[in-house]
Amino acid sequence: MTTKKNLSKKVANELNISFNESHAITNGFINIIKTAAKTKLVKIAGFGTFYSHKTPKRIGRNPKTKDSYIIQPRIKINFKPSNKVRGTLNWLKNFFVVLFFLAH
Numbered sequence: 001m002t003t004k005k006n007l008s009k010k011v012a013n014e015l016n017i018s019f020n021e022s023h024a025i026t027n028g029f030i031n032i033i034k035t036a037a038k039t040k041l042v043k044i045a046g047f048g049t050f051y052s053h054k055t056p057k058r059i060g061r062n063p064k065t066k067d068s069y070i071i072q073p074r075i076k077i078n079f080k081p082s083n084k085v086r087g088t089l090n091w092l093k094n095f096f097v098v099l100f101f102l103a104h
Contacts, residue, residue, distance in 0.1 A: 004030070037077045048081040 004026055012022035036042050037050040044050075052075050060071040081089070 038075055046082055046084050048079055050079050053078050
């Protein structure tokens with residue numbers, strides 16, 4: 001799994017800058033996308049689109065105590081990958097399925 005820390009390390013190695021500088025760049029980039037996607041579409045060519053989705057007010061339930069409560073509506077950010085990214089991910093999935101069946 002790629003985390004912000006791993007991503008920052010890769011950026012630092014790629015740009016020959018310190019980890020702290022690359023971490024600031026990575027956090028800044030993510031914050032810009034989060035902020036912009038709340039009001040409009042954020043399209044990154046060849047990667048995908050970030051967009052906001054408002055969830056409705058709903059009833060939640062604590063599974064342990066069975067108490068009900070109201071979950072307030074909120075704005076969530078969703079991501080739709082580009083066809084290029086989706087194709088790559090599907091190819092990788094199929095590749096690993098074939099490897100799994102060949103190994104067993």
